[in-house]
Amino acid sequence: MKIHTKAVHAGDRKKAPRQVPVTTPIYTASSFFCESLEDLDRIFAREEDGFCYSRYDNPTNAALEELVTALEEGHGTLACSSGMAAVQTAVLTALTDRPKRIVAADALYGATISLLFKVLEPLGVETRLVDICNLDAVDKAIGAHKPGCVLMETVSNPLLRVGEMDRIAALARPAGAALVVDNTFATPCLIRPLQLGAGLVVHSATKYLAGHGDVLGGVVVSDKDHYETLRTLSRAYGPVLGPFESYLTMRGLKTLPLRMERQCANACRVAARLADHPGVARVHFTGDPGHPDAATIRRLFPEGLYGAMVSFEMRDAGRAEVFAFMERLKMIVPATSLGDVHTMVLYPSMSSHREVSPKQRERMGIRDNLVRLSVGIEAIEDILEDLDQALS
Numbered sequence: 001m002k003i004h005t006k007a008v009h010a011g012d013r014k015k016a017p018r019q020v021p022v023t024t025p026i027y028t029a030s031s032f033f034c035e036s037l038e039d040l041d042r043i044f045a046r047e048e049d050g051f052c053y054s055r056y057d058n059p060t061n062a063a064l065e066e067l068v069t070a071l072e073e074g075h076g077t078l079a080c081s082s083g084m085a086a087v088q089t090a091v092l093t094a095l096t097d098r099p100k101r102i103v104a105a106d107a108l109y110g111a112t113i114s115l116l117f118k119v120l121e122p123l124g125v126e127t128r129l130v131d132i133c134n135l136d137a138v139d140k141a142i143g144a145h146k147p148g149c150v151l152m153e154t155v156s157n158p159l160l161r162v163g164e165m166d167r168i169a170a171l172a173r174p175a176g177a178a179l180v181v182d183n184t185f186a187t188p189c190l191i192r193p194l195q196l197g198a199g200l201v202v203h204s205a206t207k208y209l210a211g212h213g214d215v216l217g218g219v220v221v222s223d224k225d226h227y228e229t230l231r232t233l234s235r236a237y238g239p240v241l242g243p244f245e246s247y248l249t250m251r252g253l254k255t256l257p258l259r260m261e262r263q264c265a266n267a268c269r270v271a272a273r274l275a276d277h278p279g280v281a282r283v284h285f286t287g288d289p290g291h292p293d294a295a296t297i298r299r300l301f302p303e304g305l306y307g308a309m310v311s312f313e314m315r316d317a318g319r320a321e322v323f324a325f326m327e328r329l330k331m332i333v334p335a336t337s338l339g340d341v342h343t344m345v346l347y348p349s350m351s352s353h354r355e356v357s358p359k360q361r362e363r364m365g366i367r368d369n370l371v372r373l374s375v376g377i378e379a380i381e382d383i384l385e386d387l388d389q390a391l392s
């Protein structure tokens with residue numbers, strides 16, 4: 001089945017006995033009982049599939065989990081209360097039976113960096129950062145640090161770099177490390193990391209998966225080897241999603257492939273327009289043939305689906321000029337998120353990379369003239385017009 005069909009059908013119409021609801025209801029019950037206590041006993045013992053308590057399993061969540069598993073071509077999924085709950089659960093799952101060491105991409109989502117150094121390091125988990133786009137450096141870091149987990153994002157933020165995921169998986173596996181991929185920026189429409197050798201995939205479902213700016217959620221998708229550990233860990237510390245958010249995420253997911261096609265196509269047009277604009281010094285876009293990782297992108301992503309994030313540097317601009325540009329925008333929303341149906345603009349120096357020192361930002365290539373766009377599904381003419389009027 002193609003991803004468009006799976007997005008609409010997977011997970012739905014499963015369990016109800018005779019009259020089957022066309023879509024999955026929101027089960028708000030915290031607990032469930034059976035006609036026979038013997039049956040409930042077997043469910044508690046996990047000898048039989050079923051529901052007893054919503055921290056373990058919930059029918060609305062189970063439907064969403066089945067849908068995400070189908071899209072990512074995984075073995076099983078855990079729906080979590082946020083993207084960060086998902087990242088933490090995935091990393092802890094990877095490390096359960098392995099050395100408590102991590103090799104991580106040096107360009108990661110800000111809260112993920114905080115998780116590594118402010119939460120996990122004090123607990124004794126050591127992390128070494130590496131340029132994930134330099135395969136030699138990744139190889140050396142794995143050899144020297146002997147990690148239990150390699151952690152990367154498919155597309156980095158905000159400079160949109162893309163590492164060679166399949167080759168990184170091939171280095172991690174023989175070294176005994178599980179590859180954990182944050183696939184939030186790419187979505188399973190562009191790449192399915194478990195098929196390329198990753199052990200666990202995470203998403204902030206808040207972004208493209210739910211897609212409408214009305215959910216905070218996350219998912220961990222697992223291969224067969226990690227699934228039992230993932231569920232055991234979740235039962236013990238309870239990072240699970242609520243059924244309302246599960247419902248909204250599932251509703252959003254049905255149009256994910258359509259939204260991604262439109263958003264990626266719009267992003268190509270936005271990147272081309274910005275590249276031609278005299279007020280723009282440089283564009284960072286995964287669909288650009290001159291992108292530093294263009295060969296990897298062409299190899300791993302489907303043609304035309306290069307992602308819908310576009311970053312650009314305003315010519316001769318600093319904070320004041322960027323603020324003036326953002327304030328002139330009429331339709332594009334200045335919001336601290338991405339992946340929604342509406343186009344959004346973000347200033348990394350003020351928001352996502354605020355905690356990073358100016359010197360470190362400079363080293364990372366995140367200057368004060370850098371602006372990040374998450375391109376939405378609006379008519380392309382209206383997006384371009386808004387950008388044009390605000391840039392001039």
Ligand SMILES: *Cc1c(COP(=O)(O)O)cnc(C)c1O
Pocket residue numbers: 082083084085087109111112153182184185203204205206207216217218
């Ligand atoms: C937003 C985001 C997260 C965190 O997700 P929340 O849902 O905000 O907890 C993690 N990774 C990436 C790449 C993100 O964009």
